[in-house]
Amino acid sequence: MSRRRISLRQELPLLVWLVLVWGALWQDFSPGNLLFGALLAVLVARMFYLPPVELSGRFNVLHAVPFALQFLAKVVAASIDVMYLAAVRGPKVISAVVAVKLRSHQDLMVTATGHVISLIPGSLVVEVDRSTSTLYLHALNINTPDEVEKLRQEVRAIEAGLIRIMGTPEELETIRQEAAA
Amino acid sequence: MNPEASLVDNIIDTTSAVFMVVGALMSLAAAVGLLRFPDLLSRMHAATKPQVLGLFLLLASIGLQMRTWWVWPVLLVAWIFQLLTVPVSAHMVGRAGYRTKHLHRELLSSDELEAVVQKAAQSARDEGADAGRPD
Numbered sequence: 001m002s003r004r005r006i007s008l009r010q011e012l013p014l015l016v017w018l019v020l021v022w023g024a025l026w027q028d029f030s031p032g033n034l035l036f037g038a039l040l041a042v043l044v045a046r047m048f049y050l051p052p053v054e055l056s057g058r059f060n061v062l063h064a065v066p067f068a069l070q071f072l073a074k075v076v077a078a079s080i081d082v083m084y085l086a087a088v089r090g091p092k093v094i095s096a097v098v099a100v101k102l103r104s105h106q107d108l109m110v111t112a113t114g115h116v117i118s119l120i121p122g123s124l125v126v127e128v129d130r131s132t133s134t135l136y137l138h139a140l141n142i143n144t145p146d147e148v149e150k151l152r153q154e155v156r157a158i159e160a161g162l163i164r165i166m167g168t169p170e171e172l173e174t175i176r177q178e179a180a181a
Numbered sequence: 182m183n184p185e186a187s188l189v190d191n192i193i194d195t196t197s198a199v200f201m202v203v204g205a206l207m208s209l210a211a212a213v214g215l216l217r218f219p220d221l222l223s224r225m226h227a228a229t230k231p232q233v234l235g236l237f238l239l240l241a242s243i244g245l246q247m248r249t250w251w252v253w254p255v256l257l258v259a260w261i262f263q264l265l266t267v268p269v270s271a272h273m274v275g276r277a278g279y280r281t282k283h284l285h286r287e288l289l290s291s292d293e294l295e296a297v298v299q300k301a302a303q304s305a306r307d308e309g310a311d312a313g314r315p316d
Contacts, residue, residue, distance in 0.1 A: 024254035122230070124268070
């Protein structure tokens with residue numbers, strides 16, 4: 001069991017998150033409670049060791065806030081859409097399984113994109129091909145090849161948004177080049 | 182109702198009432214979808230997704246009614262855990278459903294996974310045949 005130790009800096013977001021959960025669950029953000037939470041967080045992170053999540057080291061809040069709002073708006077719009085489909089179309093709804101090839105090969109990025117896509121009603125990840133970072137999505141109410149293409153564009157746009165928030169500099173460069181082209 | 186309810190109280194009450202009704206409607210939509218959609222994969226959409234918004238609205242109305250900021254972090258954590266777990270469960274059930282062929286092919290306008298699965302199955306068969314062949 002010789003695993004690569006990860007630096008404290010890389011582990012810090014996880015520890016901060018654990019402390020925040022601890023504080024939230026106790027509904028007590030007093031220094032003493034947080035300190036004890038931090039102690040427990042370090043202990044948990046040491047004892048129940050998981051493969052480190054490879055963060056890119058950058059996080060852009062300026063892109064994150066609009067992205068979150070856009071995400072909420074999409075969830076609302078798509079929820080109403082699915083509600084309408086359930087009530088009106090019901091058993092006759094046509095769907096599709098669509099392959100979307102992502103730019104990023106980072107596990108974290110593929111997972112994050114899959115999560116965002118799955119959370120927006122009307123699409124869910126059926127299968128992931130990790131070697132080519134391809135997501136296979138099942139999407140409701142997709143009748144024509146045009147709509148398939150539109151969905152693919154949308155997923156790639158969501159990935160681009162996530163890369164702008166927390167992608168590696170190389171991925172960011174790819175996005176910039178695509179935008180320029 | 183408190184006779185001295187101020188305008189702010191009224192606004193908060195109205196907002197949380199609207200949130201609660203819409204949130205409950207989302208759960209209803211999930212139930213309707215579960216009944217009416219034709220196959221497992223499309224039912225998963227109804228079963229897992231609308232309540233992300235429904236839960237958000239209900240938690241927000243709880244937060245508005247409690248009027249203490251201590252409760253917001255708990256609600257936020259509850260919602261974030263929902264956000265983290267819902268896609269995973271939807272994916273696991275959907276994946277198992279697809280693999281065990283619990284889907285109506287005639288209701289798919291395109292299936293870009295099928296060819297990949299066929300190819301993988303074919304190469305697995307070829308490998309199996311190679312391994313099993315006596316020299």
